[in-house]
Amino acid sequence: MLIGEVAARSGVSTRMLRHYDALGLVRPSGRTVGGYREYADDDIRRIFHVESLRTLGLSLRQIGRILDDPEFSPSTLIGDLIRETEARLAREQELLKRLRAVDSSEPAGWEAVLRIVELLRGLGSPNAARRQQAALAQEAEVPAPLLAEAILAESDPHVAGALRWALARADRDVVASLAPGLGSEDVNVRRRAVLALAELPGDEAAGMLVDALKDRDAVVRRRAALALGARGRFEAVAVLVAMVVDGANDVEAAEVLGALARDPDRAGRIRNVLVGELAAPSAGAEVRMRVVQALAEMPAAVALEVLRGLADDEDRNVARTASALARMFEERAHEGPRGSAD
Incomplete structure (x- = not known):
């Protein structure tokens, strides 16, 4: 032929x-x-x-x-080809990420393109100080998805803080860009996402934090509860009380519960949740003591009745602490509001 x-x-x-x-x-x-x-x-x-x-x-x-x-034998050569192909794909993925980041910024000119490329180079540095500098040095708006991706991957707390600051300055797609983080199988990614959401204002961020209260990781739930409680959201109460019971960030949780309980419409419900925990079979002396200490942050309408009930607790330390706090609340009630001196 x-x-x-x-x-x-x-x-x-x-x-x-x-x-x-x-x-x-x-x-x-x-x-x-x-x-x-x-x-x-x-x-x-x-x-x-x-x-x-x-x-x-x-x-x-x-x-x-x-x-x-x-x-x-093909095995060695095929193995080398696999590694070379994976490296090439990684380079292509990095290029694709950069191109999408530039495209999402809707650059008006080449100066804007170069600014985004320089930011990407900085955020990709193995040096934490360089990454932090890159996040803090941005004077113009940076695409929120780019910053969110960097936040979800960042393990250094100082760099992550700088990135969250930069993300808060973006004005589009800020909350939505963090949604993939809350759905990640990687617990560290979900923790980073909830920290970023905690620093963002608005109902959209609060709604995602409410969803995070059901996360299977306790740290994610607790961070979401503290952020929601600080916003005055009652949905956080159950997790906040659980934090007091478990002794996990219990001081912070008690302070937030105290602030929530200052709303008369919520005070009774918060008291009922606390009383329910005290009645649980697992509520040992340490748990009861933490609840007593948390009641110190509450208004008298919530705390006094519960403290009086604990004044006869079988644990001497719990009883003494509850009695002392009850007397303090009673004395405050008898003194009444003090007028300011002229």
């Missing part, structure tokens, strides 16, 4: 077939009387083998070694 017919049947150009011949990769078995290349069936079969191996990313030199050495 002459070279033109081989090219037509195999889809390999005559130029490439001549190149294969020059390399010694696929040499035609014969020549015609006129000196033209003539390919046998085995030659054509080898051409198809070459083309198949090229689809794996093998070089022509590697293909020649494989075809000429029947004892050649």
Whole structure:
């Protein structure tokens, strides 16, 4: 079969077939009387083998070694190809991320493009101080998705703080850009997301924090509860009380509960949740003591009745502390509001 017919049947150009011949990769078995290349069936079969191996990313030199050495083991070479391909894909993904970041910023000119590229280089630095500097140095608006992605991946607390500050300055897609973080399987990513949401104002951020109260990770739930409680959201009460009971950030939780209990419409419900925890079979002396200490942050309408009930507690320390706090509330009530001196 002459070279033109081989090219037509195999889809390999005559130029490439001549190149294969020059390399010694696929040499035609014969020549015609006129000196033209003539390919046998085995030659054509080898051409198809070459083309198949090229689809794996093998070089022509590697293909020649494989075809000429029947004892050649593919495992090492295939492993190298896998690693090279993964590295290339990582570079392509990084390029794609940069292009999307530039596109989402809707740059007005090349100066804006260069600014985003420089930010990406800074945020990608292995040096934490350089990443922090890159986050703090932004004078113009930076796309929220870019900052959110950096926040969710950042393990250094100082850099993360700078990134959250920069994110708060963005004016579009700020809360939505953190949504993938709350849905992540990585608990550290969810923790970073809830910290960022805690610093963002508005109902949209609060709604996502309410969802985070049901997270399977206690740290995520607690951070969400403290942030919601500080916003005056009653949904946080159950988790805040659990924090007091468990002794996890119980002082912070008690302060937030105290602020929430100053609303008369909520005071009774917060008291009922606390009383319910005291009545639980698992409420040992340590739990009751933490509840007593938390009641010190509450208004008298919530605290006094519960403290009087604990004044006869079987644990001496709990009883003494409850009695002392009850007297303090009673004395305050008797003194009444003090007028300011002229």
